[in-house]
Amino acid sequence: MINFVNVSKRYPETGDVLRNVSFHLQRGEMAFLTGHSGAGKSTLLRLISVTERCSRGQILVDEQDLSSAKDSQVPYIRRKMGFIYQDYKLLQDRTVFDNVALPLVIAGYSHHEVTRRVRASLDKVSLNGKEKKYPFALSGGEQQRVGIARAVVNKPPIIIADEPTGNLDPALSAEIMTLFEQFQQVGVTILIASHDISLITKLNHRVLKLDHGQLVAE
Amino acid sequence: MKYRNKNRIKKDPPIKAPKLESRKTMVAGGTFKDKINAHRDLHAHALFSSLGRLLATPYNSTITIAVLAIAISLAGGFYILVSNLQQLTANLETSNQISLFLRQDVSEAHAKKLADSIRLNQAVQSVKVITKEQALTEFKTYSGFGEAINHLETNPLPIVLEVLPKNTLDDKESLSILLKSFEQSPDVDFAQMDLQWVERLQAIVAVVRLFANLLSVLLGAAVLFVIGNTVRLELHQRREEVVISKLVGATNAFIQRPFLYTGFWIGFFSGVAAWFIVAIFMLILNHSVEALSSLYGGTFHLLFLSFTESFALIAASSLLGILGSWLVLICFIYGKKTR
Numbered sequence: 001m002i003n004f005v006n007v008s009k010r011y012p013e014t015g016d017v018l019r020n021v022s023f024h025l026q027r028g029e030m031a032f033l034t035g036h037s038g039a040g041k042s043t044l045l046r047l048i049s050v051t052e053r054c055s056r057g058q059i060l061v062d063e064q065d066l067s068s069a070k071d072s073q074v075p076y077i078r079r080k081m082g083f084i085y086q087d088y089k090l091l092q093d094r095t096v097f098d099n100v101a102l103p104l105v106i107a108g109y110s111h112h113e114v115t116r117r118v119r120a121s122l123d124k125v126s127l128n129g130k131e132k133k134y135p136f137a138l139s140g141g142e143q144q145r146v147g148i149a150r151a152v153v154n155k156p157p158i159i160i161a162d163e164p165t166g167n168l169d170p171a172l173s174a175e176i177m178t179l180f181e182q183f184q185q186v187g188v189t190i191l192i193a194s195h196d197i198s199l200i201t202k203l204n205h206r207v208l209k210l211d212h213g214q215l216v217a218e
Numbered sequence: 219m220k221y222r223n224k225n226r227i228k229k230d231p232p233i234k235a236p237k238l239e240s241r242k243t244m245v246a247g248g249t250f251k252d253k254i255n256a257h258r259d260l261h262a263h264a265l266f267s268s269l270g271r272l273l274a275t276p277y278n279s280t281i282t283i284a285v286l287a288i289a290i291s292l293a294g295g296f297y298i299l300v301s302n303l304q305q306l307t308a309n310l311e312t313s314n315q316i317s318l319f320l321r322q323d324v325s326e327a328h329a330k331k332l333a334d335s336i337r338l339n340q341a342v343q344s345v346k347v348i349t350k351e352q353a354l355t356e357f358k359t360y361s362g363f364g365e366a367i368n369h370l371e372t373n374p375l376p377i378v379l380e381v382l383p384k385n386t387l388d389d390k391e392s393l394s395i396l397l398k399s400f401e402q403s404p405d406v407d408f409a410q411m412d413l414q415w416v417e418r419l420q421a422i423v424a425v426v427r428l429f430a431n432l433l434s435v436l437l438g439a440a441v442l443f444v445i446g447n448t449v450r451l452e453l454h455q456r457r458e459e460v461v462i463s464k465l466v467g468a469t470n471a472f473i474q475r476p477f478l479y480t481g482f483w484i485g486f487f488s489g490v491a492a493w494f495i496v497a498i499f500m501l502i503l504n505h506s507v508e509a510l511s512s513l514y515g516g517t518f519h520l521l522f523l524s525f526t527e528s529f530a531l532i533a534a535s536s537l538l539g540i541l542g543s544w545l546v547l548i549c550f551i552y553g554k555k556t557r
Contacts, residue, residue: 049465072469079467089462103466110252111259150466 001027001158001189002048007057009043009213017043019213020057025206027157030180030190032200035210041193044210045162048191049083050074062157079107082151086163088143090135090150096122097131100149107154121153125179141172148179152188159183161192165199173199260475268479271452272487282448282484286441287491290535293437294496294523296430302521303423307416314393315412316400318379324405326350329377332405336381341396346380353378376407438538445484445542449477453550474547478540485539489532496523 002025009018018040025031033041046052047059050066059066062080069077082103090099100121104114122128125145135143144164151159159180165173177199180190194200200207209217272279320329326349333345348356353375358367383396393411400409453460460473504520511518523531 051465075464075467075469075472078465083465089458089465091459091462102463105260105263106463106466106468106472108253108256108260110256113252 001025001029001062002191003058003060005058005060007047007054007059009040009047009052010055017213018047018054018210021210021213021215022057023208023215025189025191027189028184028187029206030184031192031206031208032203033191033193033208033210034195034197034200036195039210040213041210042162045160045191045193048160049081050077075106079103079154080156081158081160082148082154082156084144084147084151084159084161084164086166088135088147090143090146092135094134095131096127096133096135096138096146099135099146100153103150103154109154117153118149121149124152124182125149140167141175144168144172144176145179148176152183157187157189159188159190161190161194163194164192165194165196170199174202177203260472264475264479268476269483272480272483279484279487282444283487283491286444286484286488286535287495289437289440289444290488290492290531291495291499293430293434294492294531295499296433297527298496298500298521298523300423300427300430303426305521306518307420307423314383316381316383316393316397317410317412318381318400318403319407319410320377320379320405321407322376324377326377328405329379332403333379336379336400339396341383341392342381343384344382346382348378348380350375350377438534441485441488441535441538442542442545445481445539446546448484449481449543450546450550452480453477453546470551473551474544477543477547481539481541481543482536483539485536485542486532488539489535492535493523493528493531 002023004021004023007018007021008016010016021040021044033044035041043052047054047066048061050069054067057067061077064077066077091102094102097118100118101114104117109117118131119128122131125148127142127145127149130138130142135146138146144167148164151161161180164180165176168176173196180192181203184190207217208215320332324332326347329347329349333347336342336345350373354367354373357375381400383393393413397409397411400406463473500520500522507518507520
């Protein structure tokens with residue numbers, strides 16, 4: 001589902017951030033991406049979200065070559081993925097419902113369909129009844145669950161999470177991970193960047209470790 | 219967004235990947251009718267949400283719209299000024315008639331003889347003698363100085379011969395030769411071609427019109443920049459929303475739409491406000507102009523913007539609004555990386 005082939009990323013200012021990174025995540029696989037700060041985790045995720053393009057090598061997502069994708073295709077590539085962030089990236093002036101509905105509105109779903117899917121998605125993350133609340137009225141764990149609901153609302157085959165539990169306590173983190181495992185069970189490919197070693201070791205999933213831009217261990 | 223990396227090193231041979239028609243996912247869910255409805259909903263939502271945001275900041279919006287309305291009404295005002303001047307000059311007969319003002323000491327009988335001799339000229343169609351008394355009566359009627367003239371002891375007006383050259387004589391050169399031949403007569407004080415001063419007046423109006431057009435272009439550019447700047451500020455304010463929307467798969471068109479509608483609304487309201495400013499000015503001016511016109515025989519009436527012109531004014535300002543925000547969006551989307 002996600003296939004990196006000898007991928008390098010070089011910035012003119014800092015030099016190589018990623019060097020010859022190769023890995024292949026199968027459909028329905030869940031993996032952790034770990035490594036010290038500045039090892040290139042975020043850069044790798046930005047390559048998958050096509051916020052950046054690789055300098056060398058090839059990235060295939062759902063069999064589509066990202067390096068040759070036109071700018072106009074990028075939005076449609078992103079619709080195949082759900083992104084989850086450490087800082088949630090919610091719109092503070094919109095209700096929970098509107099935040100979760102955003103990907104569906106963008107993709108042009110009908111009003112009826114939007115309502116149905118947003119309800120289902122909020123139900124999945126146990127936030128039903130909070131549709132009309134604003135993000136600032138929610139706790140950190142709840143806000144992250146809104147972020148997850150938004151990421152899965154249009155049923156993408158891939159979920160990418162960047163330090164999703166970075167701001168949460170261990171109990172909430174475990175809860176979020178359970179959610180991810182549930183998505184994996186229905187066939188979603190999940191890549192989670194994290195340096196929460198204790199959490200990673202507790203869960204028995206594949207681990208990709210980056211060190212100074214190189215994949216050192218699996 | 220530009221992704222081209224200057225430091226892209228030579229690529230490894232790419233793995234063959236089947237081309238996916240990612241456009242298929244453009245509009246998802248439901249039947250074709252659902253998709254059309256969804257598209258319509260998107261536009262309706264952008265239309266009304268941008269209006270809602272303008273209303274949510276009433277002071278800012280009012281100030282912006284007031285500035286734009288004044289600029290647009292200036293352009294509109296100049297347009298009306300020019301069209302009224304044109305109306306004024308169009309009413310004037312553009313005949314090639316020549317007026318011969320005779321010396322004060324020329325008697326009426328002598329003037330008639332002179333007229334008869336001019337009638338013999340091959341190039342002349344007709345000659346009309348206007349006596350001093352006729353001229354005075356006419357002047358009293360049309361000048362508005364009727365009362366004052368009654369107090370004059372002697373009639374200061376000369377006898378005038380109105381010479382109408384033949385229609386075939388319409389080129390300026392032969393007309394001016396004819397004019398000069400009349401001027402040489404010792405009885406003629408001076409000869410005046412009517413066409414000449416009509417042409418002069420029309421030339422002045424043409425200069426004013428050109429000036430008004432240039433000014434309108436300048437004011438249009440000002441409108442463009444003010445709207446552009448307003449949209450730029452809003453874009454800055456809603457930067458987070460733009461970034462997040464892009465991350466969840468929004469196309470540039472989706473991002474641009476509400477801002478284009480914002481530009482439209484600002485332009486539209488400014489156009490309507492400008493129309494009212496012009497209308498109020500015209501109402502104030504109309505009374506005085508009518509009074510003035512009545513002194514000159516009442517043939518002139520102030521022209522106001524017609525329905526088509528009013529529509530064009532509002533449409534042009536709305537279009538300027540869309541164009542202004544579009545220019546800013548182009549700069550924003552292609553000039554900078556929006557991650």
